[in-house]
Amino acid sequence: MNTTPRRLRRTALAVASVAFLPLALTACSDDSGDSSSSSDASKSSAAEKKADESPAEDTAAMTEPFGPACSSVPKDGKGSFDGMAEDPVATAASNNPELSTLVTAVKKAGLVDTLNNAKDITVFAPTNDAFAKIPKADLDKVLGDKAQLTKILTYHVVGEKLEPKDLEKGSYETLEKSRLTTSGSGESFKVNGSANVVCGNVETSNAKVHIIDTVLMPKS
Numbered sequence: 009m010n011t012t013p014r015r016l017r018r019t020a021l022a023v024a025s026v027a028f029l030p031l032a033l034t035a036c037s038d039d040s041g042d043s044s045s046s047s048d049a050s051k052s053s054a055a056e057k058k059a060d061e062s063p064a065e066d067t068a069a070m071t072e073p074f075g076p077a078c079s080s081v082p083k084d085g086k087g088s089f090d091g092m093a094e095d096p097v098a099t100a101a102s103n104n105p106e107l108s109t110l111v112t113a114v115k116k117a118g119l120v121d122t123l124n125n126a127k128d129i130t131v132f133a134p135t136n137d138a139f140a141k142i143p144k145a146d147l148d149k150v151l152g153d154k155a156q157l158t159k160i161l162t163y164h165v166v167g168e169k170l171e172p173k174d175l176e177k178g179s180y181e182t183l184e185k186s187r188l189t190t191s192g193s194g195e196s197f198k199v200n201g202s203a204n205v206v207c208g209n210v211e212t213s214n215a216k217v218h219i220i221d222t223v224l225m226p227k228s
Contacts, residue, residue, distance in 0.1 A: 070172040070209060074195045077135065077206035077219055080106055089210060096124035097131055097215035106219070109139040116151055117158045123165070129215045130166040130180075132188070132199055134223045135206065142223060159184055163226040169216045172197070172209055186226050200224060 073081070073089055081104065082088045092100035098120045101107045110133055114120055123131070139147060150157055163184040170180065175190040175197045182188055191198050197205040203222035210217040 070195075073207055073209050074172070075205060075207040075219070077106065077221075081207065081210075092217075093211040093213065095213055097126075097129070097212040097217060098123040100212040101131075101133060101217070106135050107133055109136045110134055113139075113151060113157060113161060117154055117161050119158065119161055124214070126165075126167075127214055128167075128169045129183075130168065130170040131215050131217050132164045132166075132203070132205075132224060133217050133219045134164070134203075135219060135221060138203075138220060138222050159226060160223070163188070163224055170218070171216070175205070175208070175218070182226075184226050188224060 085091055086095070086103035087105060091103060095103070098111070098114055101114070102111045114123065150160065163182045163186065165183040166180045167183060170178070176193055178190045179187050180190070188200055191201065197208060199205065199220055203220040203224055205218045206221045207219040210219065
C-alpha cells in the first residue's frame with residue numbers, strides 16, 4: 009500500500025497548524041489589550057466622578073473644626089477645642105485668648121447668662137483682630153453704649169445650630185431680629201458676603217461657634 013499521499017496530507021496539516029498559531033496568539037493579545045484599555049478608561053471615569061462629587065460630600069460629613077485660625081487655638085486645657093466643648097458658649101469663649109475682646113463686650117452688655125443659658129444656638133464670634141479693624145474711638149463709643157452694643161452682639165447669634173453644610177447658602181434670623189446671610193463651600197465660607205469664617209465648626213456645650221474675621225453690623 010502506498011502511504012505517500014497520507015504522509016503529505018499530515019505534513020500539510022502540521023504546517024497549517026504552525027502557521028495559524030501566531031495568528032491566534034496575536035488575536036488573543038489584541039483582545040487583552042482592548043479589555044485592559046476599557047478597564048483603565050472605566051477606572052479613570054469613576055475617579056473623575058468621585059473627584060467631582062467630593063466637595064459636597066466633604067462639607068456634609070465635616071465634624072471637626074476647620075480654617076486657618078484654628079491653629080491658634082490652644083492644644084489642651086479649657087481654651088482648647090475639647091475644653092470649649094465642655095462649657096456653655098460665653099464661658100467657653102472666655103477661655104479662648106483670641107476672643108477676649110468679644111468676651112469683654114458680652115460682659116459689658118450683660119449677655120453672659122443669656123448666652124450661657126440658651127439652647128442649640130450658633131454664635132458668629134469675631135476675633136480680637138476683627139474688633140481691631142474698628143477705629144478705637146468708634147469701638148470705645150459702642151462699648152460704652154449698652155443698647156447699641158447689645159444690638160450688635162445679638163446680631164451675631166442665630167437661634168439654631170448651623171452645621172458647615174448649612175453655611176453653603178442660607179439666610180437666618182438673628183436674636184437681634186434681622187437676618188444675616190451665609191455662602192461658600194468646602195472650608196471657605198462668608199457671612200454677609202464680607203466676613204470670613206476663619207475657624208468654623210467649634211462646639212460648646214450649648215452652641216455651635218463659627219469664628220469670623222470681621223464684626224457684623226445690623227443694617228438698622
